[in-house]
Amino acid sequence: METPVTDLAATSLTATPQDSAPETSAPTGATPLDTKLFRRSLNHSDNYFRRGFGHGKAVAETMASSYQSSLIQDIRANGNLLQRGDVTIRLAEAFGFCWGVERAVAMAYETRKQFPAERIWITNEIIHNPSVNDRLRSMGVLFIDVQNGEKDFSGIERGDVVILPAFGASVQEMQLLNDRGCIIVDTTCPWVSKVWNSVEKHKKSDYTSIVHGKYNHEETIATSSFANKYLVVLNMEQAEYVSHYILQGGDRTEFMVKFANACSQGFDPDRDLERIGVANQTTMLKSETEAIGKLFERTMMQKFGTDKLNEHFMSFNTICDATQERQDAMFELVEDPIDLMIVIGGFNSSNTTHLQEIAIERQIPSYHIDCADRILDERAIEHKPLHHDIERTENWLPAGPIVVGVTSGASTPDKAVEETIERIFACKERLALG
Secondary structure, eight states: OOOOHHHHHTTSOOOOHHHHOOSSSOOOSOOOTTHHHHHHHHHTOTTEEOSOOSOHHHHHHHHHHHHOOHHHHHHHHTTTEEEETTEEEEEOSSOSOOHHHHHHHHHHHHHHHHOSSSOEEESSOSSSOHHHHHHHHHTTOEEOEEETTEEEOTTOOTTOEEEEOTTOOOHHHHHHHHHTTOEEEEOOOHHHHHHHHHHHHHHHTTOEEEEESOTTSHHHHHHHTTOSSEEEEOSHHHHHHHHHHHHHOOOHHHHHHHTTTSBOTTOOTTTTTSSEEEEEOTTSOHHHHHHHHHHHHHHHHHHHOGGGGGGTEEEOOOOOHHHHHHHHHHHHHTTSOOSEEEEESOTTOHHHHHHHHHHHHTTOOEEEESSGGGBOSSSEEEEOOTTSOOEEEESOSOSSSEEEEEEEOTTOOHHHHHHHHHHHHHHHHHHHHO
């Protein structure tokens, strides 16, 4: 029998004013009293699915034809090298679709097959890749509209099917969809769920979760929704600022202005940094996440003494294996001389951005593109420099023999990498012809 929606709602926090009429966005500010219990109850609902629907074989065939590439398979078999004319392509050892992304896309395809007549929504992009999202739109899948920075859930009705993306959804969104009587298909990556479990442990012991991530990234928003008290730090610079405040105190007003959009409601740095736990957005740089964790461990030892560390500091390994593998492969790729680096992935993809950072640190001319069409011709390319808007660069392709490094983010299919490589070869051939 279907689990009554009201039974699940009973596990949630008493309604706040925002909860009473959540027409344009999920309720904010209030967190369910027991998010762990809410998730457990949701798991037992007949309206909640987090596995496939038995259409795996058919979907696998569709995804293979849509996203896989025989050229990329050949390059892998040739030691990740391909040479044509005076162009040598060096492909990273690990790149492209990770298991969690592939799983999410496959589940979205299965959902369309399982519910051919129902309206299907996605609360955000299924993954950060424009071609994949456009393919779902062509299958009749609807995407929640965003108005003034807030998602508009007003069009979703009871019985509609709603897909939660690979990077998850906030507990408030899940609660809203459940209360509205939707069929929920949860494609959240298990690595993201692992971070949520860590945050739950922080909350259980009354620790503040310090999350290494981007406060406005969908994954970090979701992770923060499971915390009672949280603070999001973007990088080592912000972490050092917080560390100094813990040890030396400081200007509380300045602190709150600096983290105005990156902390829980009612956060007080003089009270809420006595006991901290460290978590992360899974797509951040592994080395920086580890360094931030070590920094706060040393900070709490210095503040409270080594013997009291376990009473004031908590940390778990929540670094995604796939993110780590792609970053390690990028570090290995840039060890050898490269004339030009192409990084392929959605412009809003955090893990792709961090791959670009590695090339920039090595002072390698590099271009972050989201698809092959950004390579306009042998003279011009559209790309997104780090922390800047998309721009056009002329004379991007050097003359003469060149070595081009190529990698892609975890949301980029092999087919997109193939198209980019073929475009590079074609442009170089035209350049040689003058």
